[in-house]
Amino acid sequence: MxxxxxxxxxxxxxxxxxxxxxxxxxxxxxxxxxxxxxxxxxxxxxxxxxxxxxRPPRPLRFCRLLFHPLDRLIVPAPRWGPDRDSIPRTALTPIAEHVRRAMGTDAAAIDVQIANRTTADTDLIARCGAVLWPAAARAVLAGPVPETWEGTGFSRTAYAPLAASIAALLGQGTAVEALAGATANGLLPPDGTRIAAILAAVAEAHVPALPMMIAILLARVPQSAVILPVANTGPTGVAVRAAMDRAADRLLADLDEQDGTRASIAAGSLGDAGTAAGRIAALLRQLDDDTASPQRQVRLREIRKKLDADCKARFTAGLEQELLLPLNGSAPPAVAVLEAAARGLRILETEARKVGSGGTYDMLLKKAALAIGASPVLGRLAKVDQVRLVEILAGPDAAMSLLA
Amino acid sequence: MKTSALPLTEFHHPATFQSRGVAVPFTTPLLAGARVRVGSKNAPELVIPNPSGGRGVYIMQWSGVRALCNPGVHDTMLFRRLTGLDRIDPVSLRQAALGIALQGFAGIEAAAAAALTQTADRARGLRAHFQLLTALLNQIDPASRNGPVSIERTAEFDRRASAMLNRIAPGFGCTAMHLAAGLDTLGDAFAPVGIVVDERESRIPRLLAKLDDTRTHIAFWLGAGPDNDIGGLGRTVANAMAVTHTLARTLLTAARTALADPSGLLKHWVANPLETAALATRCDWVLDGWERICLLWQRAADDANRRAALLEMAQVLPVMPREVTEWTDRPIPEAMMDPAPGVISQNDDWRRGAAGFTLIQRNEALRAMSE
Structure with missing residues (x-):
């Protein structure tokens, strides 16, 4: 057996x-x-x-830390190809082992620092990454094909160009972290000088890696899209503009795939889904400028429609399963969980309105607020909890009317 | 930016702490840094920093706040309670805010924290009364000069204290009952300061430690990387913290010095009760609004969040009124009287929309962390 x-x-x-x-x-x-x-x-x-x-925080392992800046480029092996501007998941472990060997005691020191820590520790990631990423960039370039490369399922000739791209990107890992950090979570505009320097360095190291770096920048700091076209006017300007087009097409192609937007909107909590929707909406807005070709504009419209539908589906399911069912279930409702769900619904709804109509949300939110404000619920929730839930879902005025 | 139609007061240079107003722990994001003070017709009015991060404040009645934002239920209930207060000062506002939090309007964590705080306050209040009475007894009653009267309150202690008050009351020109009331009042007023020399567990010494810790962390972080500061905001915040810490420390020392002579303090209270109690509450006035600023920094777990925190902290830095020079005899830097730095912010969008829900939750978490 x-x-x-x-x-x-x-x-x-x-x-x-x-x-x-x-x-x-x-x-x-x-x-x-x-x-x-x-x-x-x-x-x-x-x-x-x-x-x-x-999406629970995962243990921070050497391999996970190494590829942290390139996380958005990693794809399952069957979806990878030399021209896909991505990194196959099966290549991660062989390359990480190769880097670990090349770094010797420095790698061991990083292992000690990240032991028992998780991916939630962003400060530690930035600190250890500042040591690891530049060293890894040098190690990846310098070494031969890793011994365990055969396990990736790809030919040995696939290694060199992939390694060159990874090295060029990792070499700028710290700079990208610093760029994103300097925007203070999007409160400040990204620094054009820093973006230009990152792109110039990648172009100098390995031009084919440019679209991947631009994809990283657009995903990590969507406001970069405004700056990217003017960020590099030097000798690499033409290459950067071409790479930007290619990266934008690649990002849109990913979103346009069968489960492109759905995967982002279905992942994480309702709040996470809202954040993802907001990020995608911002990216679509940035790519939908005067210079967008008619084909791209059509594609953008299609993606917006998909995103709108995915948001509505997640919202409807979330409302039912994460708010109304627990509220009416046999177990006593956990107020903090209900509030988190209500808050997540509002975040998702607010972001989703940017790409679609709001009528459905208005109707569903009103219905939910009425259900929560109804007297049978009062037996299961304290009055103040009822008021707070209605406030989150329908606003302070509706909540105050419960207190009148 | 929806606030452009509102009347903006360009400068806010309050001469006194009363005119600066008292920081209100509203949870509605656009009301961050709001202060309340007694306005015309003795009604409370609000002083609200320009939400865009630019210079200037809005001065308005509660009814006008809706032109700025739609305040949450917690804030409406809190303001209603403020309108019923006899006086608006940091101590009474803190009590009002604890009461609203206790009812659950800032969430279950803040309610639980408020219950713990009230229990701790009561315990510290009782301890302060006892310590003050003990100190007075030790000072006045020659029979107790061999050491502390008692380490706990007993019937014997109460008998001796009562006898002592009856004995000294004629010399103070009042009744023993009046003196007992005075000791109660002084115990309440000085409990947050701490009655015993070098005591660090009371609210004001703890807040001072929190301020100093935060300033140290900020200074260390600013020194760790040239990119960490945002146009000098970090230095402005750290400097303001240092000045405030020094001033509050001076006032704490003054209050503790007064406590070293409990008989003189009581005599002073009989002659001028408000002025005497003010010796203790000045620390609260100077530190008013700083706890939230410290908590904003403490919650920031990485560099991006620290920069975001700095931007937010800089927008709500308390202005130091000139009155503080009368309290401390210390000159204060001109910058502290108008610390509003040129906060780089494009608009107030980051406090609206989806971000608003997350910020309310964050603000409620800050309420749960407050003392």
């Missing part, structure tokens, strides 16, 4: 698949902490979909 067919394993899998969210986060944390995961990976396999939604 194989492990997969073992009735005990099957029963355990079923139990895990039906576990509540906090338990799932704990189970995954335990599996993440195992030195050798083996069968445990099979057990959490059915959770991958829900993990994408929960």
């Amino acid at each position: 194989t492990r997969q067919n073992n009735p005990t394993t099957q029963a355990l899998k079923r139990e895990i698949a039906n576990a509540r969210d906090p338990h799932i986060v704990r189970i995954v944390a335990m599996v993440d902490a195992m030195a050798t995961r083996g069968p445990a990976d099979d057990l959490i396999a059915p959770l991958r979909g829900r993990l994408a939604t929960l």
